[in-house]
Amino acid sequence: MADSTVISVKGLNVYYGDFQAVKDVDMEIKRESVTALIGPSGCGKSTYLRCLNRMNDLIMGASIQGEVLFENRNIYDSNVDATEIRSRIGMVFQKPNPFPKSIYQNIAFGLKVNGFSGDMDEAVEKSLKQAALWDEVKDRLNDSAFTLSGGQQQRLCIARTLAVEPEVILMDEPASALDPIATLAIEDLVRELKTNYTIVIVTHNMQQAARVSDETAFFMVGEDRSGYLVEHDDTQKIFTNPTNRRTEEYITGRFS
Amino acid sequence: MNKDKFITGNINPNRRLRKIIGACVYLLFLLSTCVGIIGLALLIFDVLKEGIPWINWQFLTDFPSRDPKEAGLLSALFGTIWLMFLTALFTVPIGVGAAIYLEEYAPRNLLTRIIEINVSNLAGVPSIVYGLLGIGIFVYRFGSDEMFLDRVLMAGALTLSLLVLPIVILASRESIRAVPDSYRQGAYAMGADKWQVIKGAVLPSAFSGILTGTILAMSRAIGEAAPVIAITALVYITYIPAHPFERFTVLPIQIFNWVARPQDDFRSLAAAGIIVLLVILLTMNAIAVFLRNKYQTRSEE
Numbered sequence: 001m002a003d004s005t006v007i008s009v010k011g012l013n014v015y016y017g018d019f020q021a022v023k024d025v026d027m028e029i030k031r032e033s034v035t036a037l038i039g040p041s042g043c044g045k046s047t048y049l050r051c052l053n054r055m056n057d058l059i060m061g062a063s064i065q066g067e068v069l070f071e072n073r074n075i076y077d078s079n080v081d082a083t084e085i086r087s088r089i090g091m092v093f094q095k096p097n098p099f100p101k102s103i104y105q106n107i108a109f110g111l112k113v114n115g116f117s118g119d120m121d122e123a124v125e126k127s128l129k130q131a132a133l134w135d136e137v138k139d140r141l142n143d144s145a146f147t148l149s150g151g152q153q154q155r156l157c158i159a160r161t162l163a164v165e166p167e168v169i170l171m172d173e174p175a176s177a178l179d180p181i182a183t184l185a186i187e188d189l190v191r192e193l194k195t196n197y198t199i200v201i202v203t204h205n206m207q208q209a210a211r212v213s214d215e216t217a218f219f220m221v222g223e224d225r226s227g228y229l230v231e232h233d234d235t236q237k238i239f240t241n242p243t244n245r246r247t248e249e250y251i252t253g254r255f256s
Numbered sequence: 257m258n259k260d261k262f263i264t265g266n267i268n269p270n271r272r273l274r275k276i277i278g279a280c281v282y283l284l285f286l287l288s289t290c291v292g293i294i295g296l297a298l299l300i301f302d303v304l305k306e307g308i309p310w311i312n313w314q315f316l317t318d319f320p321s322r323d324p325k326e327a328g329l330l331s332a333l334f335g336t337i338w339l340m341f342l343t344a345l346f347t348v349p350i351g352v353g354a355a356i357y358l359e360e361y362a363p364r365n366l367l368t369r370i371i372e373i374n375v376s377n378l379a380g381v382p383s384i385v386y387g388l389l390g391i392g393i394f395v396y397r398f399g400s401d402e403m404f405l406d407r408v409l410m411a412g413a414l415t416l417s418l419l420v421l422p423i424v425i426l427a428s429r430e431s432i433r434a435v436p437d438s439y440r441q442g443a444y445a446m447g448a449d450k451w452q453v454i455k456g457a458v459l460p461s462a463f464s465g466i467l468t469g470t471i472l473a474m475s476r477a478i479g480e481a482a483p484v485i486a487i488t489a490l491v492y493i494t495y496i497p498a499h500p501f502e503r504f505t506v507l508p509i510q511i512f513n514w515v516a517r518p519q520d521d522f523r524s525l526a527a528a529g530i531i532v533l534l535v536i537l538l539t540m541n542a543i544a545v546f547l548r549n550k551y552q553t554r555s556e557e
Contacts, residue, residue: 081271111267118265126262165263196262 006031006168006198007052007089012066014047014056021047023226025066027217029168034190034199036209036235039219040250044227045202048219049170052200053089054082070168087114089168090161095177096153098145098160103128103137106145106156110164123163131159132189151182158189162197169193171201175208187212206251210239218247300534307527315528319494320510324521329529331493332510335409336478336536338497339506342413343420343477348470350417351424355466358425359432360454379422387483390415395487410500412487419483420473427469431462464551471544475537481508507533 007029014022022044029035037045047056054075056062067074075085087110098106107124116123124141128134133155137148145156154174161169171190175183190199190212203209209216216239217232231244242248318328358375362368394411397404405411435458443457459466484506490513493505507529514526 083274084269084271087269115268115270116265117268118263120265123263123265130262163263165267 004030006071007200008067008069009052010067010069012048012051012064012068014044014051015063015065016059017061020224020226022051023222023228025229027229027232029198029200030215031198032194032196033214034194034201034212036213036216037200037202037219038204038206038209038216038250039227039230040221041204042225042227043219043221045219046172047227049172049200049202050091052168052170053086053091055086055091057082087164088166089170090164090166091170092154092157092161092172092174094173096150096157098148098153098156101145102142103145103148103156104141106160107163110160114164127159127163128156130162130193131155132185132192133159149182151178151185154178154182154186155189158186158193162193166197168198168200171199173202173204176204183208206239210235218242218244218250220246220250303527303530303534306524307529307531310524310528311531315525316532320492320513324519324525327514327522327525329507329510329532331496332505332507332529333532334496335493335504335506338409338500338504339413339416339484340474340478342409342500343416344470344474346413346417347420347424347473351421351470351473352428352466354421354425355428355432356454356459359429360450360458375422375425379426382482383419383480384482384486386415386419387486389418390483390487405501407488407491407503408501409497409504412484412504412506413500415483415487416477416480419480420477423473423476424470427473428462428466431465431469432458434465435461464548467551468544468548471540471547475540475544478537478540479508479533481506481512485509485512507536 005028007027009025009027009029012022012025013020025048037049039045050056050059051064052068052070056064064076068076070085070089073080075082099109101109104124107127108120111120111123125134125138128137133152136152137143137156140147145153148156154177158169158174175186178186187208190201193199194214201209201212213235215232216235218230218238219227220230221227231238231242231247233243238247239251242251314326315328316333317330318326319331320329321327354375358368358372362371390411392398394405394414395407396402405414439457439461440453443453448456488503488505488509490509491503491505493503495502497504511526511529511533514522514529517523
């Protein structure tokens with residue numbers, strides 16, 4: 001495995017009961033880069049994303065085959081603690097999901113859970129600054145997180161993830177519930193964060209994939225309704241000169 | 257990896273301690289569940305051991321008798337069925353109507369708040385209080401000794417209706433409130449008026465919740481002895497009531513009656529009566545669960 005690889009997926013199959021949702025995925029995810037997962041609805045890209053930090057463990061009836069190597073260790077080995085994996089591979093969801101607590105407490109939660117000792121105020125401030133939210137909320141840290149706008153809530157959720165200092169951040173359509181201006185703010189943030197973090201982002205918006213990602217993986221739904229990986233390459237190559245005909249058709253909008 | 261940490265301070269996840277705490281908490285909660293289940297299991301086992309030998313066709317089809325060998329609970333069984341039927345008849349329309357009014361029509365003001373709080377409080381009033389209220393307003397008219405309805409099925413059903421109405425209202429309100437606002441807006445956007453929205457969009461998706469709540473309220477009413485004892489005055493009945501204005505008895509009263517007798521055989525009869533009552537209760541609860549599951553999957557499709 002090349003040194004630049006942080007997550008290496010080998011022969012991954014995901015099932016919900018008898019139904020196979022994702023079929024035979026192999027993928028290497030590069031350190032400190034943005035990888036976009038694109039594809040039509042139901043192609044399993046969100047399911048696949050959730051396998052990368054064992055969030056699928058929480059879904060009843062979900063099971064996987066294959067390996068997900070994170071820094072050369074299979075995260076599905078029986079001696080691996082899922083809570084540790086999730087503290088190192090964070091996740092941001094489609095709809096902003098702040099806790100019904102203050103802005104400050106939303107950030108502090110992850111730190112407390114992981115036994116943080118040190119200057120909590122400073123940690124909260126730094127996390128909010130990293131998520132480009134500090135200037136907007138510094139005077140009302142004790143207000144409920146629900147007083148923020150949707151875009152601000154999503155940046156709060158990103159700040160909350162950053163506070164735990166993960167190495168990888170998974171984002172499941174993080175801007176699909178936001179307006180265009182808030183979307184651009186999230187995209188700027190993603191580009192900034194890749195200097196320190198590895199980001200895997202699921203998106204329905206192809207311009208977004210082109211704008212923010214270094215590499216793009218295109219998923220499709222098969223005849224049997226299982227999702228599979230069609231093509232994974234540099235974003236520029238995928239969008240200008242894809243190898244697979246179906247990738248080209250999808251990107252040029254000839255089918256969806 | 258040697259990424260610069262931007263946060264100063266120590267992270268000490270202490271996963272071993274967290275695992276121990278997690279396991280302890282799990283055991284504690286499992287134990288809490290077991291206390292309830294074991295208690296119920298012991299009770300059922302005890303009652304079954306005592307009562308099963310006494311359950312036979314004759315027990316279900318005979319009227320009470322002074323001879324335990326010939327005693328049955330037919331009159332109590334039919335009394336209970338009558339009472340359930342009448343109580344449901346009064347409770348469902350009034351309870352659901354009140355719930356619809358409170359959730360969909362009532363203005364959000366102080367008066368509504370007071371009504372809501374009092375409905376919740378009424379659900380917690382001891383049942384004997386309802387029994388005495390029932391005597392006061394249905395058996396005798398307020399303030400006079402003149403008989404009004406006498407101690408008949410109708411008086412019992414009206415009293416039990418008062419008892420379970422708050423429960424039905426609360427359950428119905430819960431399920432009406434759980435209907436997503438997007439359903440209402442979708443219906444309004446097609447030009448429906450308020451009642452059409454409620455009838456076409458709100459009630460169908462609240463239906464399973466209302467039904468479940470109502471059945472559970474009815475099974476509470478079935479098991480109530482205190483208010484019905486107050487209404488019936490522990491009468492000895494050896495006929496099946498033919499209309500709502502005849503005197504009656506119900507299962508909990510018959511059981512109470514048998515338990516109070518000194519002979520051991522009557523105690524066993526009481527156990528057998530409890531089994532019959534439990535079977536009815538569990539059947540009703542099973543129907544509630546079944547209907548809830550059935551309609552839930554339908555509305556998700």
